Amino acid sequence: MKIPTPIKALLVHGALFGVVFVTFAAALKPVTLLNVSYDPTRELYEQINPAFARHWKEKSGQVVTVKQSHGGSSKQARAVIDGLQADVVTLALAYDIDALHQNAKLIPKDWQKRLPNNSAPYTSTLIFLVRKGNPKGIKDWDDLIKPGVSVITPNPKTSGAARWNYLAAWGYALRKNNGDQKKAQEFLASLFKNVPVLDSGARGSTITFVDRGIGDVLINWENDILLIAKKEHVGKYEVIYPSVSILAEPTVSIVDKTVDKRGTRGIAEAYLQFLYSDEGQEIAAKNFYRAQSPKVLEKYAAQFPKVELFTIDEVFGGWQKAQKTHFNDGGTFDAIYQGAK
Amino acid sequence: MTNKTRKVALTVSALSTLWAANSALAQESETIRELKSQVQELDQKLRVVERRLEFEREASSEKSKSAPVISAGAGGFSFRSADTNFVLKLRGYIQADSRWFIDDGIDANDTFLLRRVRPIFEGTVFDKYDFRVMLDFGSGVSSSAANNGFLQDAYLNARFLPEFQLQFGKFKEPVGLERLQSGANLLFVERAYPTQLLPNRDAGVQLHGELFTGTLNYAVGIFNGVADGGSGDFETADDEKDGAARLFAQPFRNTDNAALKGLGIGLAGTYGNQEGALRSFVSPGQQRFFAYRTSTAATAPNVEADGDHWRLSPQGYYYWGPLGLFGEYAISSQDVRQVGGGAGAGEVAELRHTAWQVAASYVLTGEENSWRGITPKRPFNLSGGGWGAWEIAARYSELDIDDDTFPIFANPDTSATGARSWTIGVNWHLNRNVKFNLNYEQTDFEGGDQNPITAQKEHAILTRAQVSF
Numbered sequence: 122m123k124i125p126t127p128i129k130a131l132l133v134h135g136a137l138f139g140v141v142f143v144t145f146a147a148a149l150k151p152v153t154l155l156n157v158s159y160d161p162t163r164e165l166y167e168q169i170n171p172a173f174a175r176h177w178k179e180k181s182g183q184v185v186t187v188k189q190s191h192g193g194s195s196k197q198a199r200a201v202i203d204g205l206q207a208d209v210v211t212l213a214l215a216y217d218i219d220a221l222h223q224n225a226k227l228i229p230k231d232w233q234k235r236l237p238n239n240s241a242p243y244t245s246t247l248i249f250l251v252r253k254g255n256p257k258g259i260k261d262w263d264d265l266i267k268p269g270v271s272v273i274t275p276n277p278k279t280s281g282a283a284r285w286n287y288l289a290a291w292g293y294a295l296r297k298n299n300g301d302q303k304k305a306q307e308f309l310a311s312l313f314k315n316v317p318v319l320d321s322g323a324r325g326s327t328i329t330f331v332d333r334g335i336g337d338v339l340i341n342w343e344n345d346i347l348l349i350a351k352k353e354h355v356g357k358y359e360v361i362y363p364s365v366s367i368l369a370e371p372t373v374s375i376v377d378k379t380v381d382k383r384g385t386r387g388i389a390e391a392y393l394q395f396l397y398s399d400e401g402q403e404i405a406a407k408n409f410y411r412a413q414s415p416k417v418l419e420k421y422a423a424q425f426p427k428v429e430l431f432t433i434d435e436v437f438g439g440w441q442k443a444q445k446t447h448f449n450d451g452g453t454f455d456a457i458y459q460g461a462k
Numbered sequence: 463m464t465n466k467t468r469k470v471a472l473t474v475s476a477l478s479t480l481w482a483a484n485s486a487l488a489q490e491s492e493t494i495r496e497l498k499s500q501v502q503e504l505d506q507k508l509r510v511v512e513r514r515l516e517f518e519r520e521a522s523s524e525k526s527k528s529a530p531v532i533s534a535g536a537g538g539f540s541f542r543s544a545d546t547n548f549v550l551k552l553r554g555y556i557q558a559d560s561r562w563f564i565d566d567g568i569d570a571n572d573t574f575l576l577r578r579v580r581p582i583f584e585g586t587v588f589d590k591y592d593f594r595v596m597l598d599f600g601s602g603v604s605s606s607a608a609n610n611g612f613l614q615d616a617y618l619n620a621r622f623l624p625e626f627q628l629q630f631g632k633f634k635e636p637v638g639l640e641r642l643q644s645g646a647n648l649l650f651v652e653r654a655y656p657t658q659l660l661p662n663r664d665a666g667v668q669l670h671g672e673l674f675t676g677t678l679n680y681a682v683g684i685f686n687g688v689a690d691g692g693s694g695d696f697e698t699a700d701d702e703k704d705g706a707a708r709l710f711a712q713p714f715r716n717t718d719n720a721a722l723k724g725l726g727i728g729l730a731g732t733y734g735n736q737e738g739a740l741r742s743f744v745s746p747g748q749q750r751f752f753a754y755r756t757s758t759a760a761t762a763p764n765v766e767a768d769g770d771h772w773r774l775s776p777q778g779y780y781y782w783g784p785l786g787l788f789g790e791y792a793i794s795s796q797d798v799r800q801v802g803g804g805a806g807a808g809e810v811a812e813l814r815h816t817a818w819q820v821a822a823s824y825v826l827t828g829e830e831n832s833w834r835g836i837t838p839k840r841p842f843n844l845s846g847g848g849w850g851a852w853e854i855a856a857r858y859s860e861l862d863i864d865d866d867t868f869p870i871f872a873n874p875d876t877s878a879t880g881a882r883s884w885t886i887g888v889n890w891h892l893n894r895n896v897k898f899n900l901n902y903e904q905t906d907f908e909g910g911d912q913n914p915i916t917a918q919k920e921h922a923i924l925t926r927a928q929v930s931f
Contacts, residue, residue: 204545271506317510318517333516335509 151184152388157207159194159281159371160324161345165408166211172404173395177388185388193322194281195220201227201376208380208389211373211396213281213323215239216440218374227378241370242396243410246430247282247289249361250330250339250346257337261363262293265338266311273329273336275320277447277454281371282323284448286340289367291447292436296365310457331358342369344409347424351409368430536894538582538931550585555646555930557600561747564921568914571749575601577926578645580614592619594633613695614663625671629683632695635661636668636681636708637730639777639790640819647835649788650887651901651924652746654819655861656792658691660775661706661732665695668706679710679728687734689741689767690794690815699738704771706732724781726833729774736771736796743861746885746903747922749915752863752877754798755870761803765871768810769797781832784825788833791818798871806870813867819859826852829891841893851891858884868909878907878916899926 156166170187177185190197190205194213201207202225212218218240221227233240251259257270265272275283287309294308295301320326323341330339331349338361339346350360373393380386395401402414406421437443447453528544538553557577579599586592596615617631634642638660640653666685673680686697687704710728717723742753754765773794780787793816800809829836829851840848860882868874885903892898901924910916 317506318513320517329513333509333513335506335513 151186152385154185154187154208154385154389154392155190155206156187156209156211156392157190157197157201157205158211159197159213160191160322161282161327161342161348162211162371163189163191163324164348165344165405165410168404168408169396169401172400173392176395176398176400177391180391183388187392191322191324193275193279193325196279196321201225206379206383207376208383208385209373209375209392211371213369213371214284214440215241215370215372216284216444217281218372219440221374221376225378227376228374229377232374233372236373236393237397238413239370240372240374241413242373242393242401243371243405243412245343245369245371245410246366246428247285247340247369248343248346248366248428249363250341250349251337251359251361253357253359255359255361259338259361262290262308262312262365263297265290265315265340266308267315270315270338271317271336272312272315273318273320273326273339274316274341275322275326279321280323280326282326282342282345283319284443285342285367285369287447287454288433288437288443289340289363289365292367292431293363293365295436306453306457309453313457343411343425347409351424362426362428365429365431367436368432536931547589548585548587550583553582553584553931554580555582555928556580557645558927559651560925562923562925563747563749564923566914566918566920571747577601577651580645582615590621592621593617594619614693616695623671624676625673627669627671629668629670632663632665633668635664635666635685635688635704635706635732636670636683637661637706637732637773637775638792639710639728639730639775639779640788643833644835646928646930647833649786649821649823649855649889650746650857650885651899651926652748654746654790654821654857654859655743655817655881655883656775656790656819656859658741658743658861659792659794659815659817660690660730660773661685661688661704662691662693663695664688664693664704665697666703666706675716677712677715679712680708682707687732687736687771689736689739690773690796691741691743699767700735702735702737704732704734704736706730710777721782724779724832726780727776727778729776731772731774733770733772735769736767737769738767740765740767740796740798743863743881745881745905745907745915745920745922746859746883746901747905747920747924749920751881751905751907751910751913751916752872754867754872755800755802757802759803763800763804763806763870764802765798766801767796768799768801770812771796779833781830784828784831786821786823786825786831786833788821788823789819792816800870809870811866811871813864813871815861815863815867817859817861819857821855821857823853823855823889826854835894836889836891837894838891842890842896850893853889853891855887855889856885857887858882874909875912876910876916877913878910880908882906882908883920895929895931897926897928899924899928901925 158166166189173187174185177183194217198212198217198220201210201221210218215233222230249259264270274286277283277287290309290312291305294305298304317335318329320329323345326339326341327345329335331354346360350358373396375389375393380389402412402417406412406417411425412418433440433443530544531542533540538551540549540551542549556579559577560574562572577600580596582596584594594615594617597612598614615633617629617633619627619629621627638657641657641660641662664685666683668681668683670681683706685704685706686694687702688694708728708730710726712726714722714725740754742750744750755763757764773792775790775792777790793814795812795814797810797812800806823831825831825836829839836851836853838851842848842850862880868879883903883905885901887899887901890898903922905920907916
């Protein structure tokens with residue numbers, strides 16, 4: 122095919138124009154990131170996001186807006202797998218982020234090694250909230266299985282917090298019964314007999330307990346419970362630390378396929394790294410998360426009473442194993458909850 | 463009974479009464495406690511039931527959010543996914559026309575016809591990829607090897623950014639202003655002469671977009687190349703390709719200046735190398751008044767495009783309230799060759815034809831005039847008192863054939879060397895979807911004295927009943 126010279130010129134100039142234009146437009150265009158997170162992190166990221174936007178504007182001159190999406194951790198992971206265009210995920214547990222690799226290859230298998238502390242920029246644990254005066258005298262896990270005690274915890278099928286709650290109770294029962302798994306299952310069965318409703322996420326359970334006035338005790342994230350007791354409803358509730366609980370490690374990752382498609386990898390990585398910065402750690406601590414930075418943890422030590430914590434690896438052999446045994450279809454939760462209903 | 467005994471008896475009696483009262487009080491307190499506890503228990507049960515109902519409502523609302531949406535309205539019928547990333551629209555329009563030529567003495571040109579019968583399927587996949595297929599079942603349109611008439615549009619438009627979009631397939635080349643206006647929104651029944659010198663639909667690829675928040679539209683494309691006024695989706699004459707480009711500015715579009723908001727001016731053009739058959743030109747009544755010499759006989763003249771072909775078209779419109787002005791100029795330069803036998807065999811020439819038009823319209827009922835059609839404030843309704851929108855319009859248009867065309871490349875006895883037409887019209891927009899056009903047009907031809915069409919003035923009444931959705 123003979124291409125006339127003017128057409129060749131048109132092609133060359135058109136291509137050059139396209140490349141220059143797209144590059145120019147991309148460099149100047151304000152960027153929007155979507156952070157898909159779990160239920161109780163609303164307040165945390167409402168403070169992190171503007172702080173990061175200021176940091177990024179100072180560093181690069183670019184304007185960034187971070188949008189948030191919240192819900193039950195597993196439900197959120199499912200939404201991302203189904204196509205929700207998250208640039209980053211900040212979920213309640215590593216298993217939910219693993220699902221992005223296992224089900225859709227949205228991230229690499231070794232995603233957890235990309236950031237310090239196994240990609241957990243902050244930790245937390247699971248504790249109790251009771252009504253003022255503690256009318257049912259709740260002090261430890263044993264009290265939750267007493268007849269007449271109404272316990273509020275979300276659904277382990279959809280909520281990360283619920284799974285941490287479940288495993289914390291299981292770990293306690295194992296310890297009390299010298300590692301007897303059967304007795305631990307019976308303990309959980311008794312506990313779930315006392316659960317009148319299952320919310321899909323931790324924030325829903327908080328609404329059930331606080332706003333709807335249902336139940337005698339709420340098991341939830343330490344950060345959420347301290348927020349209620351110390352900031353939002355001072356004097357109306359009491360915080361109870363059980364004798365033992367689990368070390369919860371919410372994890373974070375960029376969603377590789379999305380950031381590569383949208384051209385936001387650099388800024389998404391910077392966003393997650395910001396969580397580990399002094400400023401990010403300070404914001405986390407102010408929102409009652411246990412910071413990873415020893416300096417910040419020390420500064421806020423007074424707000425976190427000492428509590429004996431076991432890890433999921435120590436007691437359950439990691440998330441994959443715990444998920445399979447307890448929460449997959451046919452796991453212990455199905456057996457317990459079918460019986461409890 | 464001694465006093466002492468009486469005292470003891472009284473004391474015992476009083477104590478017995480007190481004990482009995484206390485016992486009754488304790489029993490009552492116990493009952494109240496039990497009742498309180500029962501009330502609390504019932505209250506908790508009620509709250510649990512209410513909360514469960516809340517869950518059900520939330521689940522139902524969540525479900526409705528993810529359900530596809532079907533809608534029907536003036537813009538057509540559509541089916542879209544809940545996240546709007548996938549859309550399918552069914553649209554289309556039908557134009558039932560008639561043409562009446564006054565005192566022309568020519569048989570078989572007064573007619574009813576279906577000018578356009580066009581179903582349109584368009585939509586979006588994965589948010590940014592639009593597609594459109596438009597067919598035409600209008601009178602005289604048939605499927606051919608090149609599918610020109612039947613398949614009007616078939617393209618994919620990738621909207622990467624508003625400023626950067628790539629379109630592939632068959633669609634209108636970005637040149638003529640009136641050509642780029644939808645056939646459903648035309649001011650008159652037929653387009654004016656500049657459209658006949660500019661390309662219609664062609665197969666190719668186009669980079670286009672909106673810059674500066676929509677105040678500047680640009681389009682640059684490469685196409686197979688078509689003859690003046692022609693369409694094509696398959697190159698059969700040559701390997702050459704045409705480049706086409708257009709810039710159209712609406713500098714005041716985003717301002718509050720009502721008097722200038724509707725001003726748009728632009729420049730478009732094409733450049734390429736065209737070979738093969740050439741098209742004839744028609745009057746507003748769609749009667750042929752100019753044709754190149756063509757013949758399949760070896761001894762008779764036959765004229766074809768053979769070489770450089772370029773076009774240029776400055777254009778503009780202005781809309782302010784009910785007023786609309788529209789103008790367009792076109793020049794087309796085409797190298798031609800007499801490839802047949804007979805007189806002028808082997809002769810070549812560069813022919814430059816020109817055309818222009820100016821049109822004005824006014825919406826009597828006060829609606830906003832627009833290039834994209836008029837939406838009546840009060841749709842026609844006999845019982846409701848609405849009369850739709852009424853619009854009057856006038857146009858003058860000329861086409862001038864290059865003098866070098868005659869006599870070698872066209873016969874001056876049967877083809878006019880120029881045509882001048884004026885048209886007046888009334889448009890009744892019953893609602894956004896239904897309108898009637900009534901046009902009267904008169905055309906003066908220059909030359910072509912032995913052709914009954916061009917030997918006299920054309921006086922025609924053109925009508926259209928249109929439904930579009």
